[in-house]
Amino acid sequence: MNRREIAQDLDRKDPLSHFKKEFYHPENEIYLDGNSLGKLPLKAKEKMTMVMQEQWGKHLIRSWNEHWLDLPKRLASKLAQLLNAKDHEILVGESTSVNLYKVAQALIQSGHYPKQFLSDALNFPTDNYILEGICRENALAKPIYIHYSTDLKADLNLLKNQISAHPGVVCLSLVSYKSAYYYPMKALNLHAKENNSIIIWDLSHAVGAVAIDLKETQTLVAIGCTYKYLNGGPGSPAFMYIEETLIPDLLSPIQGWFGHAKPFDFSQDYLPAAGIEKFDAGTPTVLSLAAMEAGIDITLAAGIKNIRAKSITLTNALIKEIETQLTPLGYSLESPKEAIERGSHVTISHHESWRICQCLLHGNEKRPKIIPDFRPPHYIRLGIAPLYIGHDDLWLTVERLKEIVLEKEYEHYSQIRPTVT
């Protein structure tokens, strides 16, 4: 068998391969950007039509009681199952940025931890912007940013030393957006605890791709989005997790009526709900909530451990091809080589990265379009979403990356970049 036949044979034997048909696939296209925006589950499309026609169209206001008020709770329960949390420890709604604002502000104001934020250079920019805003609001010193020798991998000794030296509220992305570096969650949670600190984990690039066990890792607070590997749809609602014993000590900085103990009493006095619902603020975004359920259902049906196992198999195979076939052509691997330190995207670089991405996106008469994404200054991220990517997709991607450089195909494209890359 040649290399492509081997890849196709592996796909035939893949126990998760049948999940691919749960999604909509444009023709002649390989989608390697599920780490930015996941695919459309076919059931989400059906569900949206039903919700719009029946619930919104026909039942209108009655649908709140009949269907909509329970929707965020039902989704929270499914996420709790996925993350090994309790149903009442998860709240679904708003964006990751807003959830981070709420929990970070609540932790600072709780008085339980030193009023000092720590973050690192691998964290997603919005997280750091949010922390800085909270510092400004509370007249606190700026967050301490930990810089490593590279922005692709954390130096764990340095990180731990900084937490010991500057205890407080730490914010880290469990899987880093640039390189997919995957932090050892439990070891860091324990270290934080020993040092009078707490870590807020941003799970955005991890949830649905790596097996997260919030109890086993002794995680206290987390936030994350659902539009990447969970295929929840563009801008789909995010979630927060607060460990149950911590909930009574925290107050939401946004006192909206949906966080009230009895919102429909319309009282003039604010009384926060007893549970995590106190972090709710306004009316749930029903259409987005309805759209996101199908993606979570598929993930639960496939099983996160199986998804993670397939992700490791695929990313290991891809890295082997990068090292043997692409490195001699000027590409470099920018993600950790060891699976234990890596989420589900593989980042490579090349001095012509931007124009190579343009070639991938356009395809040619012999090859499909391939959709990666580009992150400055020169990173190409290849998102390996195990629910719909297989070995043959990787074979085609590597062949295409080779051919673009060997034939200098990138010379046909401009260096100018649009806003969203």
Ligand SMILES: Cc1ncc(COP(=O)(O)O)c(C=O)c1O
């Ligand atoms: C790690 C991480 N956190 C936060 C965000 C942004 O979240 P949102 O725009 O949903 O607030 C992203 C977006 O890609 C992300 O990757």
